[in-house]
Amino acid sequence: MPPGPITDYPLLMVLLFAIGSVVGSFLNVCIFRLPEAESIISPPSRCGSCGHQLGFIDLIPVLSALIFRFRCRYCGHRYSWQYPFVEALTGTIFLASVIVFGPTPEAAVTIVVSCSLIVIFFIDLRYLIIPDGLNAIILICGLSLDAYLLATRGWHNTAVRFQEVFPLPLGAPPTSVDALTSPIHWVYLPRSVVGMLVGAGLFLLISWAASKVFRKEAMGGGDVKLAGAMGAVLGGGYVFLAYTLLSIVLGAAVGILLIALRIRSRRDQIPFGPMMAVCGIIMLFWKDPIASFIAQLYHLP
Numbered sequence: 515m516p517p518g519p520i521t522d523y524p525l526l527m528v529l530l531f532a533i534g535s536v537v538g539s540f541l542n543v544c545i546f547r548l549p550e551a552e553s554i555i556s557p558p559s560r561c562g563s564c565g566h567q568l569g570f571i572d573l574i575p576v577l578s579a580l581i582f583r584f585r586c587r588y589c590g591h592r593y594s595w596q597y598p599f600v601e602a603l604t605g606t607i608f609l610a611s612v613i614v615f616g617p618t619p620e621a622a623v624t625i626v627v628s629c630s631l632i633v634i635f636f637i638d639l640r641y642l643i644i645p646d647g648l649n650a651i652i653l654i655c656g657l658s659l660d661a662y663l664l665a666t667r668g669w670h671n672t673a674v675r676f677q678e679v680f681p682l683p684l685g686a687p688p689t690s691v692d693a694l695t696s697p698i699h700w701v702y703l704p705r706s707v708v709g710m711l712v713g714a715g716l717f718l719l720i721s722w723a724a725s726k727v728f729r730k731e732a733m734g735g736g737d738v739k740l741a742g743a744m745g746a747v748l749g750g751g752y753v754f755l756a757y758t759l760l761s762i763v764l765g766a767a768v769g770i771l772l773i774a775l776r777i778r779s780r781r782d783q784i785p786f787g788p789m790m791a792v793c794g795i796i797m798l799f800w801k802d803p804i805a806s807f808i809a810q811l812y813h814l815p
């Protein structure tokens with residue numbers, strides 16, 4: 515990677531977007547094949563309508579959709595906007611991650627977690643399930659980034675003191691005053707582990723409360739697992755609180771809108787995973803301003 519911000523290198527930015535959009539094209543394959551337990555490597559992609567095997571030109575992300583106007587070149591079947599949308603979105607996320615975080619492990623984790631969330635969004639929307647493998651990828655990302663930060667920045671700057679897990683600010687290094695005034699022996703825990711426990715625990719509680727209030731299952735086990743995995747990535751403090759509130763507000767707004775527009779009825783189950791996926795990607799990029807806004811809103815210290 516050359517020195518200086520990536521925005522000084524337009525060609526590199528185009529290349530990064532192109533790589534991202536190729537990955538997006540692979541995500542489209544995952545979205546359609548993972549729930550059916552098909553291989554994501556073979557057979558090669560075919561037109562869903564006429565079955566013609568797609569050539570190299572048809573598989574160029576974004577551009578082929580624009581050139582052939584969202585139609586199959588062989589039978590004229592109009593395909594979903596989802597293909598070029600996921601390709602363009604993934605390209606944008608690759609580019610944005612490196613612009614925001616530089617060529618760092620944070621950028622890599624942001625990219626992998628965002629890609630998993632995009633696949634979760636579409637699969638949960640259609641099949642009302644979240645594959646365990648995708649939650650596992652997010653969890654591993656959160657734990658690995660934390661391990662890297664603990665190794666490079668040290669426990670005092672990265673880990674959570676046991677006494678200030680929630681809802682006090684996280685990660686503050688202990689001051690010399692602590693040692694003088696407090697007889698408490700601080701216990702340090704990795705932020706990702708605390709976040710995972712807070713995330714899964716909080717959603718287990720919300721899911722239990724919601725099932726009592728609505729008298730039906732309002733949240734699935736997949737949502738609780740995803741909350742634990744995202745907790746490992748975001749940590750257990752304000753950022754996760756903000757993530758939870760944002761997801762619930764978005765879920766309520768979308769739910770009310772769908773029922774008001776009579777797209778869904780009151781009895782239909784509206785999956786919560788897509789809300790968590792959208793808000794998860796938002797939090798990855800804007801966690802600091804959103805978390806401090808939420809803290810101000812509730813007059814938290």
Ligand SMILES: [Zn+2]
Pocket residue numbers: 561562563564565566586587588589590591
């Ligand atoms: Zn076709």
